[in-house]
């Protein structure tokens with residue numbers, strides 16, 4: 160396993176963290192960001208931006224340490240309210256790294272096909288298909304057309 | 313190392329450099345253009361990938377300081393509330409521009425006579441009109457004839473798609489009885505001159521993968537090159553050199569390998585934009601010009617004008633479909649364009665409707681703006697934001713003030729160790745009052761269009777994309793850098809064709825006026841070839 164891939168333990172913690180950041184969306188029948196597999200996106204990103212390896216590792220370790228301090232061997236084993244508390248705590252104590260995790264989690268989650276489809280957006284890049292748009296209704300301009308010239312000579 | 317002398321050396325291959333190069337090919341002169349950037353490959357543009365909105369935070373960022381591209385030069389804009397946005401490539405900043413293409417109005421050339429502020433231009437709308445028309449054809453401008461805010465003009469292509477949001481705003485403007493009109497846009501809405509038509513991708517400001525947007529790498533350059541111009545990319549000019557008589561005789565530059573070279577020329581034309589041009593002139597020091605080239609009166613770099621922007625976003629209850637269609641081009645309003653002293657400020661502004669963001673953009677911008685929480689409440693907040701938020705910008709006319717300027721930073725340099733520009737800029741009282749007025753009016757029209765709430769950013773910090781005034785045009789050599797046809801008062805074979813030569817900024821995007829001026833200056837050069845340096 161290379162340094163920029165998450166270990167199974169780290170992945171388990173991360174999945175629980177991501178579910179805490181973007182929880183399941185019951186109305187849209189979507190699981191949370193962790194269950195949806197956004198950890199794989201974070202792996203891709205840390206491959207591209209090696210400085211993130213340390214950032215994500217720091218947060219995972221801090222959250223597992225939080226769990227151990229509460230007699231639980233890892234973050235993912237904490238009950239949900241305690242996980243939320245841990246995330247609040249880490250957001251306060253590690254604001255920079257946590258913001259970075261939020262940014263990449265949001266970015267990854269909203270690129271997932273299922274999420275895009277739930278938003279009514281085609282799950283693809285804009286190019287090459289582009290988008291159909293309704294024809295222009297230029298009759299709306301009738302009142303403007305009647306105005307006298309507005310510019311000064 | 314020195315190269316074969318050429319008749320014309322153009323520095324900068326952006327909006328103005330491309331137009332002047334193309335136009336000069338009517339002559340039999342040999343023309344070389346040096347450009348520090350490279351050709352862009354549209355297949356690599358962000359809209360070809362699902363993560364397109366994230367590239368704004370990386371290699372397609374607005375600021376050269378954060379982009380990490382080799383061809384960029386840094387800009388110290390720490391002492392300006394508005395930071396510089398540009399792009400350095402074949403096509404220059406038109407690679408990123410929105411393509412909004414409104415002309416100046418006749419009154420914009422006469423602000424001193426009409427409103428008693430700043431200075432009149434030494435030329436007028438009528439003089440530029442044929443060049444506007446020629447440029448509209450070359451760039452492929454879409455719009456609608458009959459706008460009462462302008463003298464009659466033809467528009468080559470039908471308007472861009474207004475979409476659900478544009479129609480909605482149109483109804484809002486109608487309810488208030490205010491002017492609005494489909495934007496003049498350098499976007500091919502039908503196949504035009506070999507360019508494919510717009511397919512409403514959205515992210516025009518990240519380069520147009522379709523090639524429908526009129527960036528000059530797809531408009532002027534292919535034709536200029538076919539007609540004989542030699543465009544040398546990845547060539548960064550360090551300084552323009554002069555002979556013992558103080559005439560420009562070429563430029564020293566670094567090629568793609570970093571090797572120093574010298575290109576000799578009979579005529580030098582600078583087209584590096586309102587920041588790059590004064591930077592280059594100030595870096596071109598010699599015995600004859602110890603304070604920088606063409607700078608005997610100390611005006612090079614002074615009178616920098618941006619357009620202070622106010623951004624007002626409306627929050628709507630309904631979906632807007634606003635992530636589709638050209639991001640920056642939709643509808644414009646010039647209800648508050650001409651001076652009305654009862655408003656408490658002079659001159660005026662345009663409104664431009666801007667479309668909304670896609671899901672990723674909504675999410676990360678929502679995060680950064682602290683509007684999209686994590687954890688519980690995330691999905692509800694996203695629902696309220698995504699495709700329910702879009703708005704408008706006000707482009708306020710800036711007035712020239714000598715203390716707003718581009719100078720050389722004493723420490724900062726680019727990768728070739730050429731000193732970088734430093735920006736000093738303060739927002740004037742007039743601009744502040746105009747912004748306040750614009751924000752209040754924008755909120756009114758958004759409410760009339762059904763917005764339940766608005767969010768304001770004014771002045772918009774990233775909006776240093778219209779760069780003007782730093783080598784102003786005028787007939788008096790004491791108060792201007794170039795004459796009425798772009799020729800330096802101090803150096804008779806040196807011309808400037810970019811936004812630096814603007815006398816005033818008007819309240820519209822500048823590029824079609826920059827290019828019309830470049831074509832006009834080129835025409836004047838062509839007509840005066842026999843006595844050009846007299």
Ligand SMILES: Cc1cc2nc3c(=O)[nH]c(=O)nc-3n(C[C@H](O)[C@H](O)[C@H](O)COP(=O)(O)OP(=O)(O)OC[C@H]3O[C@@H](n4cnc5c(N)ncnc54)[C@H](O)[C@@H]3O)c2cc1C
Pocket residue numbers: 323324325326327328329346347348349374397398399400401402403404405406408409410411412413517547548549550583584585586588589592640777778779809810811821822823824826
């Ligand atoms: C995000 C964004 C949106 C915009 N939207 C609009 C819009 O909707 N409508 C509008 O009218 N305008 C818009 N603009 C502004 C528009 O892009 C500029 O007005 C226009 O490109 C300026 O043309 P120019 O020729 O003066 O300079 P540029 O197009 O900036 O070209 C200058 C070129 O000179 C080169 N150069 C500089 N220094 C050197 C050197 N020392 N050696 C070699 N080469 C050099 C640069 O690499 C660059 O390619 C926008 C700009 C941005 C960044």
